[in-house]
Amino acid sequence: KNEVEQSPQNLTAQEGEFITINCSYSVGISALHWLQQHPGGGIVSLFMLSSGKKKHGRLIATINIQEKHSSLHITASHPRDSAVYICAVMIDGNKLVFGAGTILRVKS
Amino acid sequence: EPEVTQTPSHQVTQMGQEVILRCVPISNHLYFYWYRQILGQKVEFLVSFYNNEISEKSEIFDDQFSVERPDGSNFTLKIRSTKLEDSAMYFCASSALSGIQPQHFGDGTRLSIL
DSSP: OOOOEEEOOOOOOOTTEEEEEEEEEOOOOSEEEEEOTTTOOEEEEEEEEEEEEEEEEEHHHHEETTTTEEEEEEESSOGOOOEEEEEEEETTEEEEEEEOEEEEEEOO | OOOOOESSSSEOOOOOEEEEEEEETTTOOOOOEEEOTTSEEEEEEEEEETTTTEEEEEEEOOTTTEEESSSSSSSEEEEEOOOGOOEEEEEEEEETTTTTTOEEEOOEEEEEEO
């Protein structure tokens, strides 16, 4: 059983649309990360959350610890947001367990 | 902004050869990690390292793998006798404090085993 499940696997949006990517996990965690991976392969950390909500520019991340669920929202999406978005949970304070990622394509 | 740097960006090696992947973590960070991503698959944890010793390792990190911090700046991953299935992207990451600080990732080393 996967400890981290993301949905959807693939998402195509029109420029300007509001986007939501979901992440559910089945284990106790100390924190949850949202990461962005571009076609070249590099990984960029977007957010680290242990409770509540964080906002950075057009990106918003929320987490519900009781429901073991997190969402990443992108407002006013743009083609440059096209990337793979990965949810990863920190277990035992020492290692990240990754979801399979959501492939986002924003069309102009 | 400080960043994690990895070298080389691409390494091609014959099966059975030893390979060393190099990483320079952010200078004031204390926790170091290696992850790998086989093409088309999810990123997987390999090992975490703190205070000059391994904190945790995954089942993937068998006797063929080793990590070292040979000096105050480099953090290396060695694969002793490479196999075809070691072909993957290898990411180094570092954090100031484990679990409560974000991990910063390098751009990765693409390892191709022939």
